[in-house]
Amino acid sequence: xxxxxxxxxxxVEVGGSLKLSCAVSGAPKSGVCMGWFRQGPGKGREGVAxxxxxxxxxxxxxxxxxxTVTYDDxxxxxxxxxxxxxxxxxxMYYCGADVGxxxxxxxxxxxxxxxxxxxxxxxxxxxxxx
Numbered sequence: 001x002x003x004x005x006x007x008x009x010x011x012v013e014v015g016g017s018l019k020l021s022c023a024v025s026g027a028p029k030s031g032v033c034m035g036w037f038r039q040g041p042g043k044g045r046e047g048v049a050x051x052x053x054x055x056x057x058x059x060x061x062x063x064x065x066x067x068t069v070t071y072d073d074x075x076x077x078x079x080x081x082x083x084x085x086x087x088x089x090x091x092m093y094y095c096g097a098d099v100g101x102x103x104x105x106x107x108x109x110x111x112x113x114x115x116x117x118x119x120x121x122x123x124x125x126x127x128x129x130x
Contacts, residue, residue: 001026002032002099002119004023004024004025004078004097004120005095006020006021006022006095006123007020007022007023007124008021009093009123009124010126011127011128011129012085013085014085014086014128014129014130015085016085017081017083017084017085019080020079020082020095021077021078022036022078022079022080022095022121023076023077024095024097025076028099030053030102031053031100031101031102031104032098033050033051033053033098034050034051034071034078034095034097034098035051035069035078035095035106035111035112035115035117036048036069036080036093037094037096038089038091038093038094038126039091039092039123040091043091045116046060046062046091047112047114048060048069048080048093048112049067049068049069050105050106050111051069051070051071051078052102052106052107053102055071056106058106058109058112060112063082063089066082067083068080080093085128087129087130088128089128090126090127091125091126092123092125092126093123093124093125093126094117094121094123096121097117097118097120098117098118098119099118
């Protein structure tokens, strides 16, 4: 059973930076697509970033160039480094994972466009204020 637990959310000012963490347990060493999605107040889910088991990454247009997703194999931790934060980045951020073999859920931006992950955490709140 895959389990993911997010942390690192906080209140920051416009233009600031923040790094979110997601502790992953129970996942196989390969064939896993992982990523982040968010849900702002009164909004639907928005895919933010994904990383496939070969390290390939995809980002939504709204965060491209400002956010970076990485995975630490040794620590089994997924990260989201966020910089130049904007008020519209305010949301609950969730970590997600899907197990299905290489080039499946992450392929072609599928999970980025459809952020309904098989496994997800409880979320961590990010608030950006001016």
